[in-house]
Amino acid sequence: MSSDPTCDKLREIGAELALGVLPGRERAEAVAHLDRCADCREHVRQLTLVGDRLIGLLPDGEPPPGFENRVARSLARQAAPATGRGRSRAPGRAHRDPRDRDRAPGRAHQGLRDRARRARLRLAAVATAAVVAVGFAGWAIGTAVEEVTAAPPPAVETEPVLVGDMVPAGGGGAVGEVYAHPGSPAWMFVSVALTGPGTAIPYTGTVTCLLERGDGTTVRVGDFPVRDGHGRWGAGVDADLTRFSGARLTSSDGTVLATARLKQAQVLTPEE
Amino acid sequence: MIFRGERSGGRAIPWRPSDVYRGVSGSRFPVGRLPDEALLSGLATGDPELAVIFVRRFQHRVIGVAMAVTRDPQLAEDVAQQTFERAWRHAQIYDPRRGSVMTWLTTIAHNLAVDAVRARRTEPMAPEDLEELLGVVTETPERWALADEASAQLRAALARLPREQARALMMAGVYGMTARQVADAERIPVGTAKTRIRAAMAKMRAVVASPKRGDHVQ
Numbered sequence: 108m109s110s111d112p113t114c115d116k117l118r119e120i121g122a123e124l125a126l127g128v129l130p131g132r133e134r135a136e137a138v139a140h141l142d143r144c145a146d147c148r149e150h151v152r153q154l155t156l157v158g159d160r161l162i163g164l165l166p167d168g169e170p171p172p173g174f175e176n177r178v179a180r181s182l183a184r185q186a187a188p189a190t191g192r193g194r195s196r197a198p199g200r201a202h203r204d205p206r207d208r209d210r211a212p213g214r215a216h217q218g219l220r221d222r223a224r225r226a227r228l229r230l231a232a233v234a235t236a237a238v239v240a241v242g243f244a245g246w247a248i249g250t251a252v253e254e255v256t257a258a259p260p261p262a263v264e265t266e267p268v269l270v271g272d273m274v275p276a277g278g279g280g281a282v283g284e285v286y287a288h289p290g291s292p293a294w295m296f297v298s299v300a301l302t303g304p305g306t307a308i309p310y311t312g313t314v315t316c317l318l319e320r321g322d323g324t325t326v327r328v329g330d331f332p333v334r335d336g337h338g339r340w341g342a343g344v345d346a347d348l349t350r351f352s353g354a355r356l357t358s359s360d361g362t363v364l365a366t367a368r369l370k371q372a373q374v375l376t377p378e379e
Numbered sequence: 380m381i382f383r384g385e386r387s388g389g390r391a392i393p394w395r396p397s398d399v400y401r402g403v404s405g406s407r408f409p410v411g412r413l414p415d416e417a418l419l420s421g422l423a424t425g426d427p428e429l430a431v432i433f434v435r436r437f438q439h440r441v442i443g444v445a446m447a448v449t450r451d452p453q454l455a456e457d458v459a460q461q462t463f464e465r466a467w468r469h470a471q472i473y474d475p476r477r478g479s480v481m482t483w484l485t486t487i488a489h490n491l492a493v494d495a496v497r498a499r500r501t502e503p504m505a506p507e508d509l510e511e512l513l514g515v516v517t518e519t520p521e522r523w524a525l526a527d528e529a530s531a532q533l534r535a536a537l538a539r540l541p542r543e544q545a546r547a548l549m550m551a552g553v554y555g556m557t558a559r560q561v562a563d564a565e566r567i568p569v570g571t572a573k574t575r576i577r578a579a580m581a582k583m584r585a586v587v588a589s590p591k592r593g594d595h596v597q
Binding site for chain 1: 413416417419420421423424425426427430431434435438439440442443444445446447452455456459460463464467468475476478481482485486489490493512515516530533534537548551552553555556557558559573576577579580581583584587588
């Protein structure tokens with residue numbers, strides 16, 4: 108840390124800043140200083156870590172009965188209006204727009220609509236009238252929540268899941284992972300850290316995620332940002348994931364950054 | 380068990396029966412053992428099964444933080460619910476380089492709890508609550524030490540702080556009290572309150588930065 112008097116001042120108030128208890132004006136001055144002082148930023152970052160660790164020492168609590176159900180229902184209610192609006196966006200792009208990032212991705216909305224349609228068929232079969240009264244989409248999701256919380260775990264079950272390690276296009280060790288769940292809704296999650304051997308200068312920019320069939324043809328799933336080689340992304344996928352054998356990440360100019368061979372893993376639940 | 384095919388070389392990842400759930404369409408989702416980040420990403424897609432599993436995984440931690448700060452079961456539940464709603468809304472902006480999902484969630488819960496208490500009470504905490512909580516967070520039973528050595532060292536370091544510094548740190552760090560509020564509560568000058576907070580944080584920082592040297596912090 109330099110001898111800049113402002114740095115000395117920040118030494119005095121850094122702890123309060125990191126704990127979030129510094130009054131407004133002092134906080135504004137401190138933040139302005141952090142914008143131009145990397146040493147002080149690091150100092151406060153370490154103090155912030157202390158604050159986080161302190162909170163981490165607090166004891167766990169016992170949730171009230173039905174808490175997880177109530178919360179899941181609340182999330183379902185919030186998801187329902189988004190479903191009803193039926194926004195149409197390019198796949199995988201919706202949540203990249205900062206104005207939309209507090210909402211679920213457009214693909215997910217489509218997935219919810221699809222689920223709602225499937226649930227509607229089931230609804231006809233059981234002749235449940237409540238759907239009209241409470242709003243269909245919310246009901247569909249709420250029902251799913253009930254099933255999840257109420258259904259006893261099966262004694263023995265198998266479920267396919269696709270997994271793969273991302274490796275750099277130039278070869279080398281794993282730089283990320285892909286999880287793909289072919290169920291309904293199908294969704295996938297990609298995590299990369301393109302910073303190791305075999306990678307060029309850490310990439311910063313938009314990355315396109317493609318799924319690859321056995322014959323080499325691809326389907327674009329969506330885009331996500333990568334900064335300094337690091338990125339993570341998840342999205343619903345309107346496709347039969349079991350038909351794909353690989354995943355590929357490309358830069359905005361089409362350069363392949365990393366690829367993954369998708370392997371079908373099997374979840375086997377031993378009988379107890 | 381989950382077997383990752385030939386690439387795994389026979390390696391199996393344990394998979395509990397309760398980690399497999401029935402979904403809307405009748406298919407089953409082996410999501411219970413997904414990494415926290417993957418689960419958060421799945422949550423952002425609006426999947427209701429993932430929402431339940433996400434809440435189930437983190438609810439004890441979130442409730443614990445909310446309860447410690449608010450000391451009010453109803454308010455703590457409200458805060459915890461808001462925490463999960465906020466996590467759901469902002470799942471896309473979570474940055475793993477800035478901390479784990481657990482840390483991110485507990486930070487949200489803590490901020491909401493402090494704000495909720497500020498909005499409802501003039502006194503952020505009762506003195507007896509502070510002493511009780513300080514006793515809990517400085518407790519270092521062997522089971523905790525074995526489970527998480529770093530946290531055990533942090534608890535021990537907190538226990539070794541001069542009592543007045545530990546109190547000031549808890550007031551600011553847990554209850555979100557400003558130095559002025561700490562000064563009023565302890566009936567000391569504001570400058571003294573600031574000094575106590577700063578000194579305590581400096582000692583704890585030394586432990587966090589070099590956990591193995593934690594025993595030598597003065």
